[in-house]
Amino acid sequence: MLEVSDLAVEIQSSEILRGVSFNVGAGELVCLVGRNGAGKTTTLRTIMGYVAPRAGAIRLTGTDLRGKSTLDRARLGIGYSPEDSEVLGELTVAENIELPTWTRRTEKSAHERIELAFQVFPNLRRYATRPGTHLSGGERKMLSIARTLALDAKLLLLDEPFEGLSPAIIPGIRHSVHEIVRLGRTVLIAESELQHVPDYADRIYVMERGEIVFGGSLEQAHCDPTVRRIIGTTV
Ligand SMILES: Nc1ncnc2c1ncn2[C@@H]1O[C@H](COP(=O)(O)OP(=O)(O)OP(=O)(O)O)[C@@H](O)[C@H]1O
Numbered sequence: 001m002l003e004v005s006d007l008a009v010e011i012q013s014s015e016i017l018r019g020v021s022f023n024v025g026a027g028e029l030v031c032l033v034g035r036n037g038a039g040k041t042t043t044l045r046t047i048m049g050y051v052a053p054r055a056g057a058i059r060l061t062g063t064d065l066r067g068k069s070t071l072d073r074a075r076l077g078i079g080y081s082p083e084d085s086e087v088l089g090e091l092t093v094a095e096n097i098e099l100p101t102w103t104r105r106t107e108k109s110a111h112e113r114i115e116l117a118f119q120v121f122p123n124l125r126r127y128a129t130r131p132g133t134h135l136s137g138g139e140r141k142m143l144s145i146a147r148t149l150a151l152d153a154k155l156l157l158l159d160e161p162f163e164g165l166s167p168a169i170i171p172g173i174r175h176s177v178h179e180i181v182r183l184g185r186t187v188l189i190a191e192s193e194l195q196h197v198p199d200y201a202d203r204i205y206v207m208e209r210g211e212i213v214f215g216g217s218l219e220q221a222h223c224d225p226t227v228r229r230i231i232g233t234t235v
């Protein structure tokens with residue numbers, strides 16, 4: 001589904017990504033894990049087309065994304081939930097969810113896609129008429145992921161969906177993400193802590209200083225000395 005090969009990114013003449021390569025198969029949930037500043041967000045932003053790579057290629061089901069705008073990529077079915085959620089505060093929850101149905105037309109009706117978003121995040125239904133500014137951090141995260149369902153995204157890029165949330169909220173979001181995977185969507189998550197990686201992840205890649213230094217299962221990651229050194233796993 002997603003093939004990232006030898007991606008190199010420079011920002012203000014410093015090398016941020018250095019030869020990043022990884023794959024996400026159709027229907028898989030893959031996590032990029034790394035400490036603060038490792039390059040996770042830059043990787044997701046490059047896939048989404050906000051950052052132009054100096055070298056390397058990104059392919060979505062075989063289509064080279066080079067030269068495609070962020071809007072083109074959204075229309076091809078890549079949904080992005082950024083680190084800070086980017087909910088539109090002046091719009092209501094329902095309006096925030098409706099917007100992506102205008103961006104990308106698919107064989108599913110707008111109504112069907114909006115319903116699915118509310119079904120996966122039932123709490124949002126209670127806040128449907130509330131403006132985006134009146135939501136907690138956790139509710140904004142939910143809304144941000146819900147919008148990717150309204151886009152009918154086939155590949156979801158979720159930047160730190162479990163970070164900075166109260167422990168009471170995390171299991172609900174984790175359950176919703178699992179449901180999204182069960183719907184057959186492909187998911188790439190960026191997280192800074194191994195403990196946030198859902199146990200249903202198919203594979204994880206560990207990043208350090210702009211490079212992928214490990215690829216394997218969560219179980220292998222917990223036993224790997226490099227991973228333990230980098231992320232200091234406590235498990
Ligand atoms: N626009 C920018 N200008 C300058 N440096 C940048 C810019 N964006 C990212 N960087 C640098 O690139 C490196 C990688 O940043 P990135 O945001 O990708 O890390 P991250 O792994 O997502 O970290 P975090 O866990 O804190 O979100 C950092 O050293 C950061 O300072």
Ligand SMILES: [Mg+2]
Pocket residue numbers: 040041042083159
């Ligand atoms: Mg980040």
